[in-house]
Amino acid sequence: MNAPLPSDPLDAHIARRAADRPPAVEVLSAEKIFANGTRALAPIDLTIAEGEFLTLIGPSGCGKSTLLKLIANLIQPSDGRILWWRGDSGQVGQDGRGLAFVFQEPTLMPWARVDTNVRLPLDLADVPRGKADPRVSDAIARVGLSAFARHYPRQLSGGMKMRVSIARALATDPNLLLMDEPFGALDEFTRNKLDDDLIKLWWERKLTTVFVTHSIYEAVFLSTRIVVLAANPGRIFRTMTIDEPQPRGQDFRDSARFAAYCRELSTWLAEASLPSASGATP
Numbered sequence: 524m525n526a527p528l529p530s531d532p533l534d535a536h537i538a539r540r541a542a543d544r545p546p547a548v549e550v551l552s553a554e555k556i557f558a559n560g561t562r563a564l565a566p567i568d569l570t571i572a573e574g575e576f577l578t579l580i581g582p583s584g585c586g587k588s589t590l591l592k593l594i595a596n597l598i599q600p601s602d603g604r605i606l607w608w609r610g611d612s613g614q615v616g617q618d619g620r621g622l623a624f625v626f627q628e629p630t631l632m633p634w635a636r637v638d639t640n641v642r643l644p645l646d647l648a649d650v651p652r653g654k655a656d657p658r659v660s661d662a663i664a665r666v667g668l669s670a671f672a673r674h675y676p677r678q679l680s681g682g683m684k685m686r687v688s689i690a691r692a693l694a695t696d697p698n699l700l701l702m703d704e705p706f707g708a709l710d711e712f713t714r715n716k717l718d719d720d721l722i723k724l725w726w727e728r729k730l731t732t733v734f735v736t737h738s739i740y741e742a743v744f745l746s747t748r749i750v751v752l753a754a755n756p757g758r759i760f761r762t763m764t765i766d767e768p769q770p771r772g773q774d775f776r777d778s779a780r781f782a783a784y785c786r787e788l789s790t791w792l793a794e795a796s797l798p799s800a801s802g803a804t805p
């Protein structure tokens with residue numbers, strides 16, 4: 524097959540485009556050592572441009588979730604800094620910018636209907652009902668669940684529950700969407716469908732997104748850039764740019780270029796998983 528292989532460092536074209544946009548997130552020599560002494564991340568430097576869809580992938584325990592939580596300001600770096608839109612990440616929420624975090628579990632309130640679940644972050648922020656309700660309806664419509672707004676979570680499939688979780692994130696109108704293996708528990712068909720919808724949502728809003736997955740196919744399909752991490756301690760192993768037209772669909776999945784990206788990424792993941800790459804002592 525003659526499909527061109529993906530470029531390793533950002534190629535000049537993409538680098539120029541990324542340079543045109545302000546950085547949404549800057550990870551500046553951020554390191555994480557947990558209280559028990561586990562060195563989860565060696566100092567990491569990573570700049571995420573506004574509007575990027577960046578995916579973190581790597582062997583189990585390489586620090587993907589830790590890096591995502593650092594970016595989310597859910598945990599603090601042991602050293603180094605995280606900046607959001609060139610400001611301290613602790614300031615976010617106070618400057619009109621916000622983030623939403625989607626976890627692997629949809630974490631819905633079982634006793635509350637879909638619309639009430641989606642309204643939760645707005646209720647917590649004391650947004651008046653008159654303002655909140657249209658945003659809730661819009662978010663539910665965006666994930667294709669308008670007909671289920673008055674249903675309870677127990678009446679929904681796993682994929683639909685995850686859509687509710689995404690709607691809840693979108694209702695807050697975030698500037699930064701962080702997703703930690705959101706579709707990892709779903710079957711492949713449902714996962715592909717949600718990936719199709721997610722890429723459309725991302726494309727409509729150009730919402731800066733940081734996504735964690737174990738799936739090579741999902742990473743290649745969704746991302747503008749993929750960061751491969753290696754473990755012990757977690758660090759950036761390689762970066763792959765997926766410079767393909769958006770929004771992507773089944774034609775991209777079926778293309779020779781998609782297969783070439785996946786093959787290359789698979790090789791990199793295998794290399795990142797070797798003990799010599801992980802820095803583990805034999």
Ligand SMILES: Nc1ncnc2c1ncn2[C@@H]1O[C@H](COP(=O)(O)OP(=O)(O)OP(=O)(O)O)[C@@H](O)[C@H]1O
Binds near residue numbers: 584588590
């Ligand atoms: N709260 C914690 N306290 C101590 N060690 C932790 C803590 N959270 C994570 N770790 C350790 O930090 C390392 C990175 O964990 P992390 O969950 O970020 O990896 P991951 O790449 O997301 O893993 P997976 O792919 O299995 O979800 C692991 O060695 C893990 O055991």
